[in-house]
Amino acid sequence: MGRAPGDIPPSRTAAELFRQDIREWIRTHAPAGLTGPPPRPAEAAVAEAAMEEAAAEAAAVWERSLLDARLICADWQPEYGGSGLSPQESLVFEEECARAGAPRIRRGAGERIVGPTILAHGTEEQKSRLLPGIVSGEHTYCLAYSEPEHGSDLASVGTRGTVTGDEIVITGRKAWVDGAERADRALVLCRTGGPDASGHRGLSCVVVPLDSGNGVVRRVVRQADGTADCRELSFDRSRAPLRDVVGEVNGGWRAVMTGLAHERAGRAAGRHLGFEAEFWDLVREADKTGRSRDPVIRDRLAWAYTRITLLRLLERRAAARTGAGAVPGADAAVTHLLSAEYHRRFGEIALDIMGAPALVRPDGDGYATDRWQEALLTGRAGTIRSGTAEILRDVIAERLLGLPKEPRAARRRPS
């Protein structure tokens, strides 16, 4: 009788006991200047912004403490540098950091995608060798799957990987690579199969060093929101050791799918905490101008609060399910889609509330934006990255509801 944990916030589960410990630990370890005083989620975003400007020293102390306590990639097993936190405990850790105004320290694509992919499909040797470097920050990874010509259609990937002795040699071009600027390694999806291995057959995932001597060229691509980061990588006979293929050679598709599910789950994870802080900040803006007394605006704010709450509840459910052994799969598409579509709409609501002042950007080089303008713009990217909203709906309908796939036209042979 009753429901599974996660459905109902249990007051005395392991995760809640963990909450007391971790709250105390954060209180004693987060250096002054990092932690905002009031335990209100509304302050978290501000605190996170302040963090960027905080003395590098305080940040380094905090990182050191987290590393010592194995609280970076904390859900990974101790042998790889984590603490083996359950998904519920990880969520509690997120919540408590937000509550204390202490920034999480994350390892980007390495934590979100590459690690989970190696954990699921890598050899024991790969796990022991590669994962600790992600945790420690020694190596920073990016994900080089998409290509300019193929976008979300990863089965059409054309980048070649040629196995030569104990090496694999990569040539091709990758686009929409988040974090390529800072990364020193990429998990690259390439085509290693013969001419008859089209589509998702004959693909491999391999860790490639992004050394300048390795034929790798970075290209900066400016985005609609004004930011300009390296987002394209081209490989010209770039070499990687064969032992760094994750999953089988020609058997990379499963690794891709695992990575994508983790990517979506990771993008949704804990986002409601930031959303909630941002929401209350917007309410305060609306209070200032009196817009929060307008019934139409109130209706939209209540809508937004409802979505944030739903994200929180669904994330708890997801954590409970993953905690019970489920691999993030199609349901990661659900939370990612909800989260991305919420934030897209939030940006629109925010600008409606701001009114005329939203016409003007802050001073600054390039195309500086305030946070509401940024929300409006980046919101548009959220329903494109990690699979467009359209692809996510296909995934949800086919995998969760069992609806039949569309009849496919004959696939064009990838070039």
Place this chain on the structure above:
Amino acid sequence: MGRAPGDIPPSRTAAELFRQDIREWIRTHAPAGLTGPPPRPAEAAVAEAAMEEAAAEAAAVWERSLLDARLICADWQPEYGGSGLSPQESLVFEEECARAGAPRIRRGAGERIVGPTILAHGTEEQKSRLLPGIVSGEHTYCLAYSEPEHGSDLASVGTRGTVTGDEIVITGRKAWVDGAERADRALVLCRTGGPDASGHRGLSCVVVPLDSGNGVVRRVVRQADGTADCRELSFDRSRAPLRDVVGEVNGGWRAVMTGLAHERAGRAAGRHLGFEAEFWDLVREADKTGRSRDPVIRDRLAWAYTRITLLRLLERRAAARTGAGAVPGADAAVTHLLSAEYHRRFGEIALDIMGAPALVRPDGDGYATDRWQEALLTGRAGTIRSGTAEILRDVIAERLLGLPKEPRAARRRPS
């Protein structure tokens, strides 16, 4: 320089000159008791309802006057019983009838679909023989295209038509037949082609008498809105003269397409006049309860008024274009879709405004509904009939925007 007529309401076009004449004609010919006094569109619906109860005599006088003036199917050429009104003039006639509170007298599917199909694809002999009977009301038609198994997929029609000498013999079952109760003839879509003529090849349209001696059985189907009309027809070796095939034998698909476009155009035609009347009645209800002071309700009412206005403008455009010689085609899908989706939403808004009183139906046999409940329920049918909203969007995208068709799976051979 400037725009085509229809875009801008021209003040001195032929249609506007016609308006003066027809307004005067209606004033002198509509019998007392039929015409409501105030020339406000808001009253038209009330007047139309009153009409139903008005003395049959007044209605008969009005019908006689309209017939004498050739104002039933008034856009058909004089040789078939009409006055050859241009589309703009037809619209003016609609508007003026609504303004005067005088009911239009229409000939249902005969006027909306069968007539236009015969005009486009029939022989001269068919036009002369069949059309005047539609105008006069001697014969009432219904459209028997869809089948229970195939719904909107008319190319899968399985009803057989076998040519035997100078007759065609029909066997099969048809569903979603509007007006089958009152009709004495049906335009039936049947499969006359051989076994290799699948899909839209090998179909024929034929006028079939619905005499009880002709193997025709009517079945009453009750609808979700509580109404119960004959809506299914089954044919068991029902016979029709071969000369009543409209278009070529096995060449019925073009006739089907013409009919559907006219059906959609006809369903949209003049509907904004009724919508407007209904809208103002709803506003009066909202005034009574004070709901019209609620900003969220005001926003929805303004939304509704906007859509009605757009329908009026788009209909004027469409009339101008048809007047300039265009055959109603994919753009009929546009106005029909707008109109159907508007009214679906209108029913929801109406119930939101009514609140708790909408929980209670009026007294009466069966499932009596008030007009707002009826709007809510029938609104759901509007986006299904005459092609679902999904099919209409395909039509719009493929024919107006030129987007490629979906790859088709191998079509199953119709049984």
Place this chain on the structure above:
Amino acid sequence: MSAPFNDDHGELRSTVRRFLADKSPENEVRRLMEGTEGFDPVVWKQMAGQLGLMGLAIPERYGGSGASFVELAVVLEEMGGALLCAPYFSSVALAASLLLASGDETAKGDHLPGIASGRTVATVALAERSGLWSEDGVTLEGSRAATGGWRLTGEKHYVLDGHVADLVLVVARTPAGVSVFGVDGAGDTDGFTATPVPTLDQTRKLATLSFDRVPARLIGAEGRGWAAVAKMLDLAAIALAAEQVGGARKVLDMAVEYAKLRVQFGRPIGSFQAIKHKCADLLLEVESAGAAAGYAAWAAAEDNDEVPAMASLAKSYCSEAYFHAAAENIQIHGGIGYTWEHPAHLYFKRAKSSEILFGDATAHRELLAQRIGI
């Protein structure tokens, strides 16, 4: 289809589901909805006797089994899915909740055991002609009779199962303010008439009650009734939200099943992206609705201070999700889905009615804004 997050059926859920599949199949629903009473007394007895459903969330000292609102929500979800025709919502979610909130030990002791055992069908009469479920809307007059005791005069509308209730809890206005009274609805109480009215949603009966100096017993303190009513309204919103989740799950299942089987244009219609994405959106909404209603029910069980906000959040979200799902279910079924024989319209009408009952989505979003301090 098994709903992907919905791994929380539990034994209660499957027991109730089996019972309803047996006792409340579609033909029974149609039989009862055409009648005036609107429920089957035999099934009602079984619900109480075999399953103990009426007393589920009533404390043991009043004859219940002392489970929580969470279990009640599971039952209501299943009933919503089956469109069960019975005065369960009115007796349990409304009347028992109001009695429990009243703080009146005598009234609780008098009435809850009857409700828990199913002997007493009870309801709450709150709204009046204006159709408001708010304190302002209460005008029915309670006055002290010269002979002692109280008399009620006025009309109540939109009273769930008011024509079959043995006990009617009436929210009235006395000189001291809003007060709750108990009225005997079953016997030939002088001055009291209950008239069933035809309903948009035929599976839930409503009545108009008229009171002409009807003797009544005060429940709780005079003039202090609104606090209990307000609490009941929150619980009613959560209970309706649970029902709505059950209904929404059911129509999504129907739509998905049909989309897999129905072939048009040579393909199952579920292979068309338009249908597929409709279903995907409905799944998102149904799962979100389930999360909202489930959490709200947990808050109700804990009786914590999240109840008011979560009640309005759940009611507004689940109302819209259910209506959307019920509407799209008709659309996906096409012409078939609009016929009287097909059950789609029953859910559609239930969805719209339960959206309107106790305040629509817009009204509850405004309440939510107030309750979170905007």
Place this chain on the structure above:
Amino acid sequence: MSAPFNDDHGELRSTVRRFLADKSPENEVRRLMEGTEGFDPVVWKQMAGQLGLMGLAIPERYGGSGASFVELAVVLEEMGGALLCAPYFSSVALAASLLLASGDETAKGDHLPGIASGRTVATVALAERSGLWSEDGVTLEGSRAATGGWRLTGEKHYVLDGHVADLVLVVARTPAGVSVFGVDGAGDTDGFTATPVPTLDQTRKLATLSFDRVPARLIGAEGRGWAAVAKMLDLAAIALAAEQVGGARKVLDMAVEYAKLRVQFGRPIGSFQAIKHKCADLLLEVESAGAAAGYAAWAAAEDNDEVPAMASLAKSYCSEAYFHAAAENIQIHGGIGYTWEHPAHLYFKRAKSSEILFGDATAHRELLAQRIGI
């Protein structure tokens, strides 16, 4: 794609379209939007001289060609489609409209010929820090100087092209009420500064103007200025709606072209129903927007009593249609559509900005409700 209802290009439309294709291609738009001035004076002269665009809707007696708002709307539609960077909207749709509405023959005779010939770049300064385009929002003070004449003191914000205007029409408050004044913006007017501000939509420049006892000339009667401003606001709404239609048509064309060419999963993405239906919905909205803006422009040309309602109807509908189309254009393009190099974001930013300018869709729907008597 040729828009199916859009068979009304006419010669003016094609002339303007060719001119803009030549003079305002994307690289020019990008060059000008990065600069401060925000327009190319050479092209500006050609617009006035070769095409006579500035004087199009200005009566002949003031040096214009006396065409109507309908023709002006055609030009604005094309400019919206090309994202022309120039102070055309501010000079023609705002300043000329306000002068024409002012009833001040002297002011019209003084200023309209300059605007019509393109010699005078003019604008209107109405909103202040609060960002309201309403009578309430006007606080900038106009007072009589001891030496005679008027002086203005205060700040104006969100002034279109305020930093390049030769003539600024300032809406100010004097003891008698709201009044309109002319201020020389070009020279070194004492106490007057115009500061360009960075804009969300870089293709339309805004400035903050500050006035410290700036000499100004009263236009129209003191205290009677709001009627003319209100009329100008209606015309500005219609003009913006026309621009929005042009922009929306353009992004729909872009999206459809891309959907036909871009292959994903072995098919052009335009063959996927999800994309197809998005485009179909956009077409409905773009055509509806075109009908609304066209009819509103006709009402403006006739100067009839439908203008206020149609202005709000067109502004609210076209704002949302354009934003929706611009947003879906990015979505349909995917990652490419979110890059700076791709023009999609320029339209997206223009769409959002023009939605906010002069009141957003919600505000105009409320106005519409008032104007039709709800």
